[in-house]
Amino acid sequence: MSAPNLSMNLATVRKQYGFAEAVEECLRQGITAISPWRDQVQAIGLVEAERIVRANGLRLTGLCRGGMFPAADAAGRQAAIDDNRRAIDEAVTLGADCLVFVVGGLPQGSRDIAAARGMVADGLAAVLPHARACGLPLALEPLHPMYAADRSCLTTLASALDLCAALGDGMGVAIDTYHVWWDPDLEAQIARAGREGRILAHHICDWLVPTTDMLLDRGMMGDGVIDLPKIRRWIEAAGFHGPQEVEIFSANNWWLRPGPDVIATCLDRFHTVC
């Protein structure tokens, strides 16, 4: 059986597995694309992570994550830039398709979201030359507006694409169904993203009703209300045919289940729902 066009974001099984064990179970179930988080790479070490990736011919649909640029003072903003340069190096070492950015919210004590957005643009401009020199695309992931204060002042696909246009080559977007499904402008902005050549990643999970936790109650595909096939068709029509990356934060459900079951369920739902 050929590998499904699915990538496993390792956050989905972060409570069950370390990097090596997650890869082992993915491979056992026929999955050859993954997207790890930096802390998961760090835990095993970049050298060993790279070895596992190369030895198994894994595709990395992204490294999660860069970003978190806004800070209350210049030293904090510079520290974020420095850390993002390291993230770029790690993504390059691992051969990732892109580095995914969660750009950050308001600095401590600030109510100025326009200023935060400016810090994000400045931070990206500071690291972009390094990414370009390395040939690594940077993927802005607009997050759901409920994270605007503390995680991402970038709240819409339209504004992410505007920022890409302002920054130029080497920038793109990661489109995550969870974050954008509510957007009345979604179809038009996905088409625009395609026209502008910006789609770098396609993340999937579902919106549960009710949602009991704003961060850690994301749903398995099919358990919520997002029309995943419709959004997939829009993304494919826009020219992106890369793997759909399953990313589910689920403290009280999927993170508590046996890893093999979670991965098997992702595969099953991918084939039947997405």
Place this chain on the structure above:
Amino acid sequence: MSAPNLSMNLATVRKQYGFAEAVEECLRQGITAISPWRDQVQAIGLVEAERIVRANGLRLTGLCRGGMFPAADAAGRQAAIDDNRRAIDEAVTLGADCLVFVVGGLPQGSRDIAAARGMVADGLAAVLPHARACGLPLALEPLHPMYAADRSCLTTLASALDLCAALGDGMGVAIDTYHVWWDPDLEAQIARAGREGRILAHHICDWLVPTTDMLLDRGMMGDGVIDLPKIRRWIEAAGFHGPQEVEIFSANNWWLRPGPDVIATCLDRFHTVC
């Protein structure tokens, strides 16, 4: 002392007071504008509520709320239309500035948000002639996207204004800082709302960090991260100078405090923060 340019949405003190008691305390503290909810009116009776409103020369900045149009079958959609006609009659009886609409989310079992939006447009079109005949403006309140599934498929001010334009005269918007503060297009859309003559109401409360409940953890002005004066200036520049209406759902904080303290705090923060 003249009355402040503040309206008390009675949801803010719904656990402390019935309609009559809430009005009494508002008047005692110099507040002469309110916005009640239909269940609060129903509990005292429409006739008595109207008597209290007229006897005290109260301004009603709105009646909350119409809407909830989408339903899984035609009978459910017709029931919603019928109920909205009654809501219009109640708002007219009370002399409200407008009827505020929370339009509704996805029907049970549906993943088709475009269809839900169509049901909203159809429902509004069905009741608008009655509202026009009564001279009552209908105020669409776009809600925060985190309510897209279960409360409001209308998630942005831009899409609310598009819907107003499609429906025509007698339609407008209620701009609630809690629901729209994250929107990168907010300043432009408020200006547009002014140009198109659509601003009917200005609701205020604050976004807390962290937010511990998606519905009932809204913040008192000044306790969160919304730049309320900036949004007020945008709304004033767009030509709306009506009262700012304080609407705070707060199950674990403000709803537990003595009513006079809550109202006094609203007034104090209104003068010092907004």
